Amino acid sequence: MNESVRMIVVLAVIAMVSGGVLSFVYDWTGAIIAENQLRQMESSVFEVLPGAVRVEPLGTAPSTLVQDDPETSREVEQTTTQIFVGFDAQDKALGYAFVGEGPGYGGAVRILVGVDGESGEILNLAVLNHAETPGLGSKIEEASFRNQFKGKTLDDPIAIGRDIDGISGATVSSRAVAEAVRRGFADAAAAYERSR
């Protein structure tokens, strides 16, 4: 009996200390991790919206930026997880960038698309993260593939085999990118129009 009590007490104490330490470290690092992700997202937005010097997420104040969380977006079947508006040096809205997600070969492919606010043309596209096969599917990161999306508007089909050439040997990955663009484009454009 005494032995069992001791076993339970020791295990419980170790587990409690472990939980305490972890929640402390989690609190401490949580803010830094969030900050890092934010910085990274910002620099990606600058990349797809040339000329922008300031970024603001659509509909929320800068201080309450929503975290980029693929889990929650998938549950509610959103077409785009986040929309950002880019401003130039004169604080004039240049255009917007949206995060799109398509089903790839090793998991979801997440991309960021920058769109010109005036013409509605895609300015640039960046791959945020993917788990595609190195050497095959990972070629979606290459400029020669991404550049095909430049200049496309909502009126274009944006589909592999129609106006976009897929990467040979990586059809699923190429399709995932095109689908990610298509899924989010209309909603993001509508949201941007409403905001102005």
Add this chain to the structure above:
Amino acid sequence: MGALIKDFLNGIWNDNPTFRLQIGLCPVLAVTSTALNGVGMGLATTFVLMCSSILISILRNVIPEKVRIPCYIIVIATFSTVVDLVMHAMLPDLHRVLGIFIPLIVVNCILMGRAEAYASKKPVIYAAFDGLGMGIGFTWALTLIGAVREMLGAGSLFGVQLVSDTAATFGVFSLPPGAFITVGLLIAGMNMISTRLRKAS
């Protein structure tokens, strides 16, 4: 003092976890596509190994025999989660590359092996040196494998390009098959060196 140094050196060569004991092999293969990743993974594991060895050694008279394995698991899991979170905050790029293999430190056989075979029986200072030695042994093995694979697969070392950009490299060494083959050949190399050393002495 001599015993301490012997324990320390043991992990680096004679009982090198990767090349001699051949335990904890998953990260050895998975994250060594570049030398830098090897260093990062090695140091993360060394940290967890040393901390858990020290703590388990301190608690060795408190932990009841029957529940020792769950206790070790909790201790090791806690330290690996700490490393996971801190690395995510401080070194996000490295964290992205090492990915799932950071939380998987917890099932690295080196950790349970050392906890069970060494740290639970020896005083703190010995356990610390044993953990450090094993960790360094693991780190240099990972770095070496990473360096070989990076040079052959990408033509660079620690990110510095060694050959011209357009030169053809053995891409397969960056991919999974190259990992197995590199480790196999390095093990053979270690065996040869050890045999020579034994003959010489």
Add this chain to the structure above:
Amino acid sequence: MELFLIFIGAVFVNNFVLVRFLGICPFMGVSKQTETALGMGAATTFVMVVTAALTWLLQWYVLEPFGLPFLQTPVFILVIASMVQLVEMFLHKTSPGLYRALGIYLPLITTNCAVLGFSLIAVQGAYSFIQSLIFGLGAGIGFTIALMLMAGIREELRFADVPKPLAGTGIAFIIAGLLSLAFSGFAGLV
């Protein structure tokens, strides 16, 4: 259809051992005879499917709602360890024959990183409950196939004249490399 793709993906394309490098220790350690390899594979597959169900429930009904995602690793590994123990006791009571066949492999599964790795990947991929189960089954079968292939080759290898420094694990790694090369032919299948 999607379930089928997940299954094929886990068995061949992203084979846990040869492509994802999970579960290398048992792959090298328990692959000397096809019979033991089959036993180990079966036991691991079984534990994987059971853990798939449990970790899925824990992640989405306990850790996530209570905001405790940072406890994931300790919680999952404890679940796996106790599951292995439970399976062992259960088999011992109900099916002594199976217990004798799998018994010695069960304790080894706790430290098989394929099991924990698979639970973490399933959570990251936000799989549904059924998808997780299928993924676990595929991962286990893929592990078994890799183990059996390796064991089959190593049995034949006894008659080969291997250079001395390569004998044992050295040559095993080279073979694993060739197997992995063969499996990379599945890339692009799904």
